[in-house]
Amino acid sequence: MSPWMEKLYYQAPVWCQNLLVTAYGLKLRQERFSPAAKQHLQDLLTSEKLDADGVRALQSERFVALARMAIAHVPHYRQWAQAEGIHADDIKDLTALSWFPVLEKSVLRENPQSLVDERILASGRYFTLNTSGSSGSPITIYSDIDSRTEHYAFWSRLRHWFGVGPLGRRATLFGRVIMSPTATSGPFWRYDRFQHNLLMSSHHLADANLPAYYEQLIRYQPDEIIGYPSSIYPIAKYIAQNNLPRVKAKVVFTTAETLLCHQRSLIEASFDAPVIDQYGCTEMALFVSQCEQGNMHVHPEHGILEVLGADDVPVNAGETGEAICTGLVNRAMPLIRYRLGDCLVPSDSRCDCGRAFPKLERLEGRVDDALVSPEGRPLGRMGSIFKGLRGIYETQIVQQAPNQLLFRLVKNDEYDQVTEDALRYEITKRTGPNMLIRFEYLDSIPKNANGKFKTVISEIN
Secondary structure (H helix, E strand, O other): OOHHHHHHHHHOOHHHHHHHHHHHHHHHHHHHOOOOHHHHHHHHHHHOOOOHHHHHHHHHHHHHHHHHHHHHHOHHHHHHHHHHOOOHHHOOOHHHHHHOOOEOHHHHHHOHHHHOOHHHHHHOOOEEEEOOOOOOOOOEEEEOHHHHHHHHHHHHHHHHHOOOOOOOOEEEEOOOOOOOOOOOOOOOEEEEOOOOEEEEOOOOOOHHHHHHHHHHHHHHOOOEEEEOHHHHHHHHHHHHHOOOOOEEOOEEEEOOOOOOHHHHHHHHHHEEOOEEEEEEOOOOOOEEEEOOOOOEEEOOOOEEEEEEOHHHOEOOOOOOEEEEEEEOOOOOOOOOOEEEEEEEEEEOOOOOOOOOOOEEEEEOOOOOOOOEOOOOOEOOOOHHHHOOOOOEEEEEEEEEEOOEEEEEEEEOOOOOHHHHHHHHHHHHHHHOOOOEEEEEEOOOOOOOOOOOOOOEEEOOO
């Protein structure tokens, strides 16, 4: 949405904003719940009953189909196969996975269309998604409606495990800017009728506003609450500090950020619902979630996970390695052996839930420092400010004072003053007008000893 359209939206009455949010919700519902959605869900409810051999056979079948298609119709893989003398018919089972080199993010960032099925690209039957740049490098992802619907079927199955329908009543706390950032009075939420979604602003969680959030959740009685841990946590803290009745729901899902132990404990104490962590990525290369027993599982029909250590050698159970993912869902932009950039610890133990799904001992991910506004409210996940902005290669955000944010950027020739102005606008929407924003342009962002860098640093905590 352009700045002038957003300005009109902010000036519109709440009832009109609700209509506009609902209209956008219709678009999302068409992408996520096309006519094939019910069948995808039923297929997943069937495949989760497979034993380990059945799961591996299913993965093998899907990988072979995906890899053969990629070699035939995706420029990046066709060029690789020709250079290696590999034909599509040579791909016969999962052993061929190791033939493919690890795919680095730089390939997606620099030439994303080289990884898109030429037929879908030519037809125009695609849409794009943008990663938030939580790894410091925003990326454009291509998808089609069929792939997106299949991806969301995994969310529907996860909800099914906890008694929530695909379109059950939900309250969400994400980074969407659904109302004027400068607003000081409520309501601090908007309602999407097509998705039965109460979108609650993560940018207005000031102490003075928390009673309104709590009271609305009590009134709304959602089946599920889903959001960033850093956005749900302030409400949980308010409930606990004031000894209020717990908010009832069938489940609370946390996602998109690392769920810290102290956050989980307080959320569990303040909400009358199980707290279930989910982990995935915009690239649709991996889907991980807790089950009813509280254990983390890779959903194997969604993708194949390798956990690799030094020199890209597989690690043992209990050891930390990097996630290398082969997505089996997004056929518009197949990613084979994609280096996701997060660290995991695999487990070889079985789970009492009975599913033959690979189990993870823990997600190490990236633990970023918390950012706050000059007024002290949490800013939550700021990576979304980079979505759709061209010319930004790497990013790091440093909070140097309560009212000062430094943005370290590595840019290329596509970055210009228009991009900087758009970035400043997106930042101010979330921080409010009292934050001093400074940009520092570097050739590269300094790395730690492990060759990585933190994307968010707070120097005031």
